[in-house]
Amino acid sequence: MTTFNKVTAAHIAALREIAGAQYVLADEEGMSRYAQDETEDLHYLPEVVVKPDTTEQVSRIMRLCNEELLPVTPRGGGTGLSGGALAQYGGVLISMERFNRITLIDERNLQVITEPGVITEELQNAVKERGLFYPPDPSSRGTCFIGGNIAENSGGPKAVKYGVVKDYVLNLEMVLPNGEVIWTGANVLKNATGYNLTQLVVGSEGTLGIVTKIVLRLIPLPKTDLLMLVPFRSAESACAAVSAIFRAGYTPSAMEFMERDALEWVTQYVQSSAIKIEDDVQAHLLIEVDGNHPEVLMQEMEGIAGVVEAFDIGEILFAEDAQQKEELWRLRRRVAEAVKANSVYKEEDTVVPRAELPVLLKGVKEIGQRYGFHSVCYGHAGDGNLHVNIIRGTLTEEQWNGTLTEGIREIFQLVKKLGGTISGEHGIGLVQKSYMDIIFDQTSMQLMKQIKQIFDPKNILNRGKIFDC
Numbered sequence: 001m002t003t004f005n006k007v008t009a010a011h012i013a014a015l016r017e018i019a020g021a022q023y024v025l026a027d028e029e030g031m032s033r034y035a036q037d038e039t040e041d042l043h044y045l046p047e048v049v050v051k052p053d054t055t056e057q058v059s060r061i062m063r064l065c066n067e068e069l070l071p072v073t074p075r076g077g078g079t080g081l082s083g084g085a086l087a088q089y090g091g092v093l094i095s096m097e098r099f100n101r102i103t104l105i106d107e108r109n110l111q112v113i114t115e116p117g118v119i120t121e122e123l124q125n126a127v128k129e130r131g132l133f134y135p136p137d138p139s140s141r142g143t144c145f146i147g148g149n150i151a152e153n154s155g156g157p158k159a160v161k162y163g164v165v166k167d168y169v170l171n172l173e174m175v176l177p178n179g180e181v182i183w184t185g186a187n188v189l190k191n192a193t194g195y196n197l198t199q200l201v202v203g204s205e206g207t208l209g210i211v212t213k214i215v216l217r218l219i220p221l222p223k224t225d226l227l228m229l230v231p232f233r234s235a236e237s238a239c240a241a242v243s244a245i246f247r248a249g250y251t252p253s254a255m256e257f258m259e260r261d262a263l264e265w266v267t268q269y270v271q272s273s274a275i276k277i278e279d280d281v282q283a284h285l286l287i288e289v290d291g292n293h294p295e296v297l298m299q300e301m302e303g304i305a306g307v308v309e310a311f312d313i314g315e316i317l318f319a320e321d322a323q324q325k326e327e328l329w330r331l332r333r334r335v336a337e338a339v340k341a342n343s344v345y346k347e348e349d350t351v352v353p354r355a356e357l358p359v360l361l362k363g364v365k366e367i368g369q370r371y372g373f374h375s376v377c378y379g380h381a382g383d384g385n386l387h388v389n390i391i392r393g394t395l396t397e398e399q400w401n402g403t404l405t406e407g408i409r410e411i412f413q414l415v416k417k418l419g420g421t422i423s424g425e426h427g428i429g430l431v432q433k434s435y436m437d438i439i440f441d442q443t444s445m446q447l448m449k450q451i452k453q454i455f456d457p458k459n460i461l462n463r464g465k466i467f468d469c
């Protein structure tokens with residue numbers, strides 16, 4: 001493996017010349033906020049942070065780093081949950097925060113051309129003003145960047161009806177590790193021209209190149225929606241209800257699962273009095289339908305209510321107005337924060353075919369009992385995507401960083417057995433790479449490493465993320 005060089009004063013001077021002196025940080029205090037993301041308690045200080053704002057600057061920085069063998073870490077909003085934006089080898093961290101312009105909202109073609117440092121919610125709001133919709137909406141949408149979403153192939157509550165980021169990306173401008181600039185595709189809805197480089201880059205976690213411009217497909221904004229919160233007396237029944245709803249012919253625009261602890265903790269954390277959780281309730285499903293015809297949506301809601309009735313439920317809360325909807329969504333979106341505030345935890349981003357959710361949940365709890373950990377589960381149930389938050393609680397250091405690894409391995413082996421995989425939307429990054437062997441055989445891993453080698457022969461870009469090579 002190539003050995004990296006340390007960043008020198010001459011390198012810093014060269015970076016200042018490229019990006020402007022005020023956009024290069026080399027002091028520990030200034031760089032400290034770039035030393036972590038939202039992943040557990042990891043901390044890696046880069047040697048220098050640079051904030052370019054043109055493709056040409058990124059290209060010159062990459063050329064310099066490639067020639068000088070300096071490790072490079074691209075960074076978006078820093079909300080990642082697998083450590084992808086952490087400068088594990090020190091070196092140069094490229095923050096994309098100044099790439100924050102929406103270049104063009106193309107209403108004729110229902111497309112938007114944007115820079116990667118635009119905050120996801122800001123892009124959604126900008127297109128919404130034109131009656132258009134960009135559905136992928138990670139719960140972190142108020143702080144994460146579109147570029148980070150592309151690198152992680154992010155999802156979110158709307159994915160169940162509208163798909164994830166990959167379903168909206170048409171074309172990408174990208175700077176390769178050697179500084180060359182390419183476009184990966186074309187601004188078209190169909191493309192059968194050669195290998196699909198665009199989709200290769202989506203979800204590649206900043207290991208193949210730095211995305212500097214993005215063309216996204218948009219759809220018309222649905223005019224209205226309805227929301228309900230369904231309490232279940234058994235968490236497994238809540239999971240079983242999920243696939244029953246789809247089998248009955250409904251496709252909700254969101255279907256989120258929250259175990260009792262998740263909703264209780266977030267209610268306390270944000271000090272909400274919006275809901276009362278009855279003593280015998282073990283889990284909730286938050287279910288939304290959207291469309292253009294209120295009467296059709298009402299029928300769908302009634303139909304879904306009819307389906308869930310068979311699963312031992314409490315009283316359904318139908319959101320009456322925009323304010324109540326907003327409050328229920330606020331609770332759901334802030335669950336992760338509430339769990340984090342409650343305890344040190346490790347989050348596993350399991351995903352299985354949705355009908356297997358009850359088996360997965362049961363298995364997670366059984367494994368937890370054997371290894372002595374408590375877990376709080378929630379997630380995008382309609383996608384079969386269950387976030388398993390393992391709570392540190394009273395686990396010793398030896399249990400937390402030792403035997404627990406085996407427990408997590410068992411969870412992932414179960415996921416694989418059920419036809420699923422170890423990350424639905426958070427990526428592999430640093431924290432899940434030691435489990436990749438559960439999912440991929442040697443041949444597949446080798447193919448991925450060869451792809452990385454072709455894009456980045458000196459292995460300078462986000463080395464050590466997804467796999468070691």
Ligand SMILES: Cc1cc2nc3c(=O)[nH]c(=O)nc-3n(C[C@H](O)[C@H](O)[C@H](O)COP(=O)(O)OP(=O)(O)OC[C@H]3O[C@@H](n4cnc5c(N)ncnc54)[C@H](O)[C@@H]3O)c2cc1C
Pocket residue numbers: 037038073074075076077078079080081083084085096116137138139140143144145146147148149150151152153154155156157205206207209210211212333336337425426462465
């Ligand atoms: C409270 C909370 C809720 C969340 N909810 C969801 C959710 O519902 N759904 C979901 O999918 N995720 C969710 N996440 C995870 C996270 O927000 C997403 O992974 C998000 O896409 C990360 O974007 P970011 O801009 O913060 O990227 P960062 O964390 O900065 O970086 C993520 C990866 O992208 C790479 N990268 C960033 N910009 C570029 C670029 N321009 N070119 C190449 N590589 C780049 C980085 O190197 C890194 O590997 C949540 C996180 C939190 C903290």
